[in-house]
Amino acid sequence: MAAISLEAVSKVYPNGHAAVRDVTLGIDDGELLVLVGPSGSGKSTVLRLIAGLETASGGRITIGGGDVTDVAPQERDLAMVFQTYALYPHKSVRENLAFALEVRRMPAAQIEERVRAAATGLGIESLLDRKPAQLSGGQRQRVALGRAIVREPKAFLLDEPLSNLDPLLRAGTRAELALLHRRLGATMVYVTHDQEEAMTLATRMAVMNGGIIEQVAAPLEIFARPATTFVAQFVGTPSMNLWPATWSCAGAAQQMEAASFSLDAAKAAGASAAQDGSRLVIGLRPHDIDVTPIGGGDVDGTVELVEALGAWTTMHVRVGTDRELIRVAALAGPAARPGERVGLRFRRDRLQLFDAATQRNLLTS
Amino acid sequence: MTRPSWRWSFVTAVIVSAVLFPLGWAVLSSLTPESRLFQAPGLPRALVLDHYRALFDARDFWTPIRNSIIVAGSTTALSVTFGTACAYALVRMRFRGKTLVLAFVLAVSMFPQISIVAPLYLVLRELRLLDTYPGLVLPYLTFAMPLTIWMLVGFLRQLPAELEEAAFMDGASRWRTAWDVLLPLAAPGVATTAILTFLYCWNEFLFALSFALGPDSYTVPVAIVLFRGQYQVPWGEILAAAVVATAPVAAIVLVAQRHIVAGLTAGAVKG
């Protein structure tokens, strides 16, 4: 297993589109780093750059300390699991698993041994003589994983491996991947657009947007201290509420004034860094807002929409004349009804403060 | 499919008979003694193999057959090889002038043969290739390669590059990948163009006529057309030769009709 690092790596396509811009990232030996972001954020491109399937326009890529920027994918000793699995359709499962080892001229007995071990570990020994077309989606995915495992590579690269599975299978396979990672102790670079997947699997997460990395940290750190407003509303469901506000300090009190309400926000993280009169964006997660009877909270509002998900309920509340509804999440219980007037109480200590100009969290800037 | 009706089955039967009749008549006539060929109708009393015997003994029809096989075979092999290589580069690689190359090759394949037969004759004469196998294979390639290239370009475009990328990750070189992963998948397309190319070469006449200097270099179509009888046109032998010339073609069609239809209609359907 090896560590991977990217230094100021960029990828610009001939048509001028910059898919990856000045990305510096270190992936430690044995960690499961998830690259997460919306479509077009550059996460798959970063993965392909690590794999060597794309040539970097600038920067350096090293694997296990060695510079591989100009090294062909064949030589990098990385295993990749593709989104569509890319199993060789004309080869049997066994041949699919054995291919890479045959290319390396491994002795047949050793190949057989590894193939068998990997197949047994994934529960696909009975499928060894079938062709990919005869397998279900879940089985194909395991073969794709098996193909990677069999190689005992320096690191695993996984490109949205769960997105082609149906939702029921996805959760189960996700857990298996986590266990696999623990068992193998392998370095894994994992790409997904599903932030929930990222949160549950990653030892560390890199949130990407528009070709740059917005934040790299452990999932809970990202959840608790998002570095930018993008990360703040991308990670966490339902997504964080964000309000443009002005900060004012009057003596010991510190107030934030949003369009329809104002709060004393002295307890907010980063309050000490806020300057009087500065324009900010204030964030608060739906789970950190409590519903109270009308008049009992910080603001009053009208419930417009209620989404009951079973374990918890999301309410969309209109406060004042704001265009955006405030999202409130509460553990399941008697929920308010649409049209009802309620009060909302904000947990001050969970407020996040972002600079309106840089969109960066005041704590981390 | 709309309801099959007996009316349409009848039409089909009529058409199929009309289609097979001339061929059947030719086969029958080739087995009829020469003297009976232009006499009153009615099936001949006896069927004879005289014409076939004359064909192979007196006329040495083996030579044109051998020439046709070698020319058609070589052209097919080379056309498939060069054409596939060219198609691979056009689809999977990036280089300048790609569209130009494709357009150029396609355009040349549309040239009327008559328009270039004279300069080709002169070029081949200069290169001392008249009356040789390469002398026929090279012009044939000019018309056969575009077919391979176009069909395979269409085919390869439909194969996602991910399979080859997976092979790269597995450590396979470009060559190994092309051989072990791409070609098996492209095989149906390659087979179809091979068949179509072979048929084209087997049937070609103008170039074979113009670039052969003596009976030893004739291909089958030329040999048949240039049959000379001592006193009159030797129809019996001509028809026997026609049957022999058509037999391999018929065999190919029988075996590969599905492929052929697929190849011919791939373009028409997708447009």
Next chain:
Amino acid sequence: MSRTRLSPAGRGSNDADARLAWTLVLPALAITLAFGFLPIVWTFWESLHLHDLRMPWRGRPFVGAGNYLEIVADPRFWSALGHTGFFVAATLVIELAAGLLLAMALDRVTRARGLVRTAVLLPWAVPTVVVALIWRFMFESPGGLASTLAGGSRFAPQTWFADPVAAWIPLLLADAWKTTPFVAILLLAGLQQIDRSLYEAAEVDGASAWRRFRHITLPLLMPALLVAALFRSLDAFRVFDLVYVMTGGGPGTATEPIALYTFATLLQHLEFGLGAALSMIVFVMAFVVALASIRLFGGRAFLERSA
């Protein structure tokens, strides 16, 4: 996102890639250039010179448009063009109509599909010279099949091939026999693309078979018909093998198409300059049709030519 191109990293990869690509393309390109493109350029150049191999003392002077003017003034040229035009039009009409009929019949066939398809493909695969010979044989007179069948009918000519008008009949029939199946297969593909439910809806609405044909089949088949038409026209325009073997252009030059006239000029009269000019005319006319078709349908249609 489905990629078709492969552009992996590697030492000096971009250049190595481009070099490899050119190496792969080179054989095909070189052969096409040498045996396809350069000859046309030569033909063009030659067409601007006087070059009669029977009169070598005249050398090879540059005459500009001289050859072209001579051709335009030559009645045999216009006859040949007329013959070609007639042949293209007649075969087009016959083959499209018969082809459509055959395609519709094939569409409805369920039994022995493979066998029927084979039978139907055979004429397409048979060498053109063989087709010409077989049909010549059938129409040979006296005593040939056609004459015998036509019996004493007043419509049957005495000798088919000695009659400048009658000689066209076996020619057209032979071409139709060879090519209609191919046209049928092209149209069949188009037919099978038409949504069946359209017919069902029309039947429910009480439309007769003819109505359904006119208002559903024909309009939706139009693209396939046009492809077949354009591409058959191109081939009919270049017809050579069939006429050379069946009538030799005769009687006299009564059935001589333009390709045959060019051939005669080059190889019988040995007038290379003139022949080159004729070649250029044929080339340009063919190219114009081809270009128009590509504009409309894309190049693919061109390559599935008859064997």
